Amino acid sequence: MKGQGEEQDNILRAIYEELRGLRQSVNEIHTKISNAAPAQAARALAVSIEQAQTLLGCGRSRIFELLRSGALRRGPKVGRAAMICAKSLEALLERVDREPETPKLKRRPARRDTGQGKRESAAILKLIRPA
CATH class of the missing domain: 1.10.10 (Arc Repressor Mutant, subunit A)
Structure with missing residues (x-):
């Protein structure tokens, strides 16, 4: 029985090594294709x-x-x-x-409404309206 188990282990190891070699070849081909794509695109x-x-x-x-x-x-x-x-x-x-890089403009903070404009307009309306 040990003879069959060892034989199966040897076959599995051989298959594993073959798959590893194939995977390595596929990765090399993929790398060549991806590196060649920009050069082909340029032509x-x-x-x-x-x-x-x-x-x-x-x-x-x-x-x-x-x-x-x-x-x-x-x-x-x-x-x-x-x-x-x-x-x-x-x-x-x-x-x-060719274009020089343009500097980014800083954003101005929004103006806050202090409420003074409303008070001033209310005071003006009091003067204009008859009492």
Whole structure:
């Protein structure tokens, strides 16, 4: 009986080692693909919204804001996927690189109503109205 148990353990170890090697290979391929995506996007005529998000480092809603404002141009649709013209993306990145960063303005605190205006208007109304 011990012979069968040891044989099964050896088979399981071999399967585990094979799976570990496959997992490592898949991770390497995934890393290569994710690193190559921006380079491929730079050479393409149009990029997907997801690629534009990656290149600009912003969210999907910001991409659509830029499309509405005209900062980005839509490219041809590929199936159901919306595409963005790569030249407009490059132009946007160049504009961002050239523009100096504007300092943020400090917000003024809201004026508090001290009530003096109400008292003054009440006093004026007393003088104007006949008693």
